[in-house]
Amino acid sequence: MTDTPPRSPRAQEIVAAALDILEREGREALTMRRLGDAVGMRAPSLYKHFPDKAAVEIALMDEGFAQMAAALEDAIAGEGDALAPLARAYRAFAKAHPHLYRLVTAGELPRDRLLPGVEVRAAAPLLRVTGDPDLARAVWAFAHGMVILELDGRFPPGADLDAAWAAGIRTLSPR
């Protein structure tokens, strides 16, 4: 029962401002002083609302997981069992929210401080579409790999990423 105390309005404002900074300017732009500015207070006062900076980032992760889950659920809402539309939605979310995507999916995850269930919910659509957990993990790895390599600019300039996505999805689709 790790039920978080419901966030105060002021704390919600802070998270909203933090999300705005993150999405616009990236993770390293999100400093306590900058965040304080955005919300009209000095950096130390933020600590009246959050124990540390990590807590703010974790709130953003919760939010990111939720947004991502919603996008993926939408993608399989219609008919359902095709991998392609889910993959499209995954990639689209990452490109629409690159900084948020990175925050949520890259680096060590403070799982014990996360809102419970949020991670499982985001993973559910893929598990449903693939059926098999092993295949689901393989597909997840493929999709995350494609997205993060693209966001990090690791593919050569001329690379046809649509074709790479297609190749992966085709062969990885459950039969």
Place this chain on the structure above:
Amino acid sequence: MTDTPPRSPRAQEIVAAALDILEREGREALTMRRLGDAVGMRAPSLYKHFPDKAAVEIALMDEGFAQMAAALEDAIAGEGDALAPLARAYRAFAKAHPHLYRLVTAGELPRDRLLPGVEVRAAAPLLRVTGDPDLARAVWAFAHGMVILELDGRFPPGADLDAAWAAGIRTLSPR
């Protein structure tokens, strides 16, 4: 012709010490003061050998790319055209050198400061085994995704990663 001036012995010592710190303690343990300690000088003196901290990290990336390329070339040296041994080598390298792997493959890449050719060489074995560049990218994304998600502890505790690898490699293998 971006030929780097050959590194002085002292600079090589510094890079070696940096690699040691990185591999043992991870990227955030690699600070200029800590590195100075390891090599017996004060932090500012390091700037007599490298223009900035990034230059040290870039030297480590060059080294990481080279080591990784060597490991992958070894893996396909024998018979050759099977994907499975290459994938095994890829995963093994990442698990043996997690911090180095992360430094080399995650985050933005300062491509213009890298030793020329080093990235292409590391990519070559996979391209040879898959034949097709699109498939090669898909397989790379899969392998990197598997590895980085494993290193970051993103898979659930009980997950059978061998099975996920097998599922991915089986379906992604060129026929």
Place this chain on the structure above:
DNA sequence: TTGACAAGCTAACATCGTTAGCCTATCTTC
């Protein structure tokens, strides 16, 4: 009216990368 508490503030600390400026040994050049 009093007292507690929530929520702001300033000042300050340690750590980080980095710069400025100084010193000294070695090596080149007349």
Place this chain on the structure above:
DNA sequence: GAAGATAGGCTAACGATGTTAGCTTGTCAA
């Protein structure tokens, strides 16, 4: 051999970062 340049070390310090300590003030309960 003398003189000057250069390589390579040093200390002091700067600005940015997250964070803590301690003060103040307004609001609400007893």
